[in-house]
Amino acid sequence: MRVFHRHSQQASKKELALEQTFIMVKPDGVQRGLVGEVISRLEAKGFTLVGLKLVQVSKELAEEHYDVHKERPFFSSLVQFICSSPVVAMVWQGEGVVASARTLIGATNPLTASPGTIRGDYGVSIGRNLIHGSDAIETAQKEIGLWFSDKELASWEPTMTPWLYE
Numbered sequence: 001m002r003v004f005h006r007h008s009q010q011a012s013k014k015e016l017a018l019e020q021t022f023i024m025v026k027p028d029g030v031q032r033g034l035v036g037e038v039i040s041r042l043e044a045k046g047f048t049l050v051g052l053k054l055v056q057v058s059k060e061l062a063e064e065h066y067d068v069h070k071e072r073p074f075f076s077s078l079v080q081f082i083c084s085s086p087v088v089a090m091v092w093q094g095e096g097v098v099a100s101a102r103t104l105i106g107a108t109n110p111l112t113a114s115p116g117t118i119r120g121d122y123g124v125s126i127g128r129n130l131i132h133g134s135d136a137i138e139t140a141q142k143e144i145g146l147w148f149s150d151k152e153l154a155s156w157e158p159t160m161t162p163w164l165y166e
C-alpha cells in the first residue's frame, strides 16, 4: 500500500494511508455503455483512478480471478461470460475505497441491491450484475497483482486532495 505525505512542506504533517481496490466493468456493463457511468460515480465520490485498461479476458485469467468460486455451479458459465466480450479493468485509490466501492456497487443480486447503487440502478439479474469490486483489502491486493503490472499503475496525487481530506 502506498502512503502519500500530504502538506509535506508544512509543520503539521498528516499521512494518508491510501487503499487500492480492483474494479472491473463486466462484459454486460461495457456492452450496455455503462463504463462512463461507473467511472463517473467513483470519480464524483472522490476516489482516484490509478489504473485503467480494456481487456479481452483469457480463460486462464478469468479462472484465476474467480478461483474462490471454482466449486460453485455457476463457475463455468461465469468464466465463459467474463471472456465473452471485453471488460474494463481499473484500480481505484482512496481512504476506505475497498469497502466504499462495494457499497457503491451494491448487493450481488441487482434485484435486491438498493436503489442508488450501480447494480440497484442498472441491473435485473445476478448473472448480469455489471461490475466487480474486491471484497477485502487482501483480495484487492491479490486481484490488482493479477490484472496489472506495477508499470501500469500511476502513482499520482490529485491537486484537489486537500478539498477531499481534512
Ligand code: IDP
Residues within 6 Å of the ligand: 069, 074, 078, 107, 108, 126, 127, 128, 129, 131, 132, 133, 135
Ligand atoms: P460479488 O460479485 O458481489 O462479490 P460473488 O458472490 O463473489 O459476488 O460472486 C461472483 C460473481 O459470480 C457475481 O458477481 C455474479 O456475477 C456471479 N454469481 C454469484 N452468484 C451467482 C448465482 O447464483 N448465479 C449466477 N451467477 C452468480
Ligand code: MG
Residues within 6 Å of the ligand: 135
Ligand atoms: Mg466476490
